[in-house]
Amino acid sequence: MSEDPAARRPLWITVVLLGLSVALIAVFLLLGNWQIRRLAWKQDLITAVDERAFGDPADLPAQFDPERHAYLRVSVDGDFLDVAPILVKAVTEIGPGYWVMSPMKVEAGILWVNRGYVPPDLKDPGQWAAPATPVEGLLRPDAPGGTVMERNRPDADRWVSRDTQAMSAARGLDGALPYFLDADPLTGPGDWPRGGMTVISFRNSHLAYALTWYAMAALFAAALVYVIRTGLKGTG
Template sequence: MTDQGIARRPRWLSVLLLVLCAALIVVFVLLGNWQMRRLAWKQDLIAAVETRAYGVPVTPPVTFDPEQHTYLRVALQGSYTDDAPVLVKAVTELGPGYWVMSPMQGSAGIVWVNRGFVPPGQKNPALWSAAPETISGLLRPTEPDGTLLERNDPGLDRWVSRDTAALSNALQLGLTMPYFIDADHTGAPEAWPRGGLTIVRFRNTHLAYALTWYAMAALFAIALGGILWQAHRVGRGR
C-alpha cells in the first residue's frame, strides 16, 4: 500500500484497525494462557491416573468420586449373581464384539464387572472360561444412556454403553454401585472373555493449541506495528 493510499484512508478506519488488532492480540494471548493452564491440569491428571492404574490394588470405595477414583486399581472378592451376563456392544483392538457385563455381590453391595471382550463368534457362555470369584481391575464410571449415535434399549436387550443403573433396573437388582470394574485378564492368554483391554490414554494437545494462539497474537502484533509505522511515515511526510 502506497503512502498516498494510506493518506486517503479515513482516520476512523485506521483507529478501528488499531483497536481491532490490539483487542485480538489480548484475546489470543489470554487463550494461549488458558491452554497453558489446561496443559498443566492435563499433565497432573495423567500423572495421577497412571499412579492409580498401576498401583497396588485396593478395596473399592463405598462412595465413588469420579475425580479421585476413575482408573483406580482395585481388588474384589465376591460371587456372581445368578443373572445371565449382559452383552454390551464394543469395538476394541481385537475388532468388533461385546463386553461381558456380570453383577457381582461383594461385601459393600452389588458391583457390575466387565469380565472382558468376546467377538461375535464367542457369544455363547459355554465357550467362556470360568468366572473367578476374586478379581482385580480398574474402576470406571457408569456410561449413562448410550453413545452419541445409539441409545440403549433395555426392552430389546440391546446395549451400546455400560450404564450400570439401566443394567440394574433391567435385571431388577435394585441399587448397585455407580461404577463398574474393568477386570484384568485371567486364565489362558487365548481364553474368552478377554479382560485387561482398558485403554488408559489421554489426548493432550494443549501445548499445540497454546502455541497456535501465541503465534496468532504475534502475527497481529506485527500487523499492528505495520499500521503504526505506516501512519508514522505518512505523518512525517506531511
C-alpha cells in the same frame, strides 16, 4: 496523483481499528495462556491416573468420586450372580465384538464387572470360562444412556454403553453402584472373555493449541506494527 486512502479515513475509524487489533492480540494471548494451564492440568491428570492404575490394589471407595477414583486399581471379593450377562458393543484393538458385563454382589451393593472382550462368534456364554474371584481391575464411571451415535435399548437387550443402573433394572436387580470394574484376566490366556484390555489414553494437544494461539498473536502484532510504521512514514 491518487490520494492515499488512509488520508481520507476519519481518525476515529483508525483508532477503532487499532483498538480492535490490540484486543484480538490480547485475546490470542489469553487463549494461549489458558491452553498452558490446561496442559498442566492434563499432565497432572495423567500422572494421577498412572499412579492409580499401576499401584497396589485398594478396596472399593466408600464414596465414589470420578475425579479421584476413575482407573483406581482395586481388588474385590464377592459372588457373581446367576443372571444372564449383558453384552455391550465394543470396538477393540483386536476387532469389534462385545464386553461381557456380569453383576457381582459385594458388601456395598451390586458391582457390574466387565469380564472382558468376546468376538461376535463367541458370544454364547457356553463358550466362556467361569470367572474366578477375587477380581482385580480398574474402576470406571458408568456411562448412562448410550453414546453420541446410538442409545442403549434395554427393551431389546441391545447395549452400547456400560449403564449400571439401566443394566440392573433390566436384570431385576437393586442397589447398582455408579461405576463398574474393568477386570484383569479372570481365566487362562486362551480363554474367553479376554480381560485386561482397558486402554488408558488421554489426548494431550494443549501445547500445540497454545503455540498456535501465540503464533497468531505474534503474526497479528507484527502486521499491526507494519501498518503503524507504514502510516507514520506516509505522514512524514
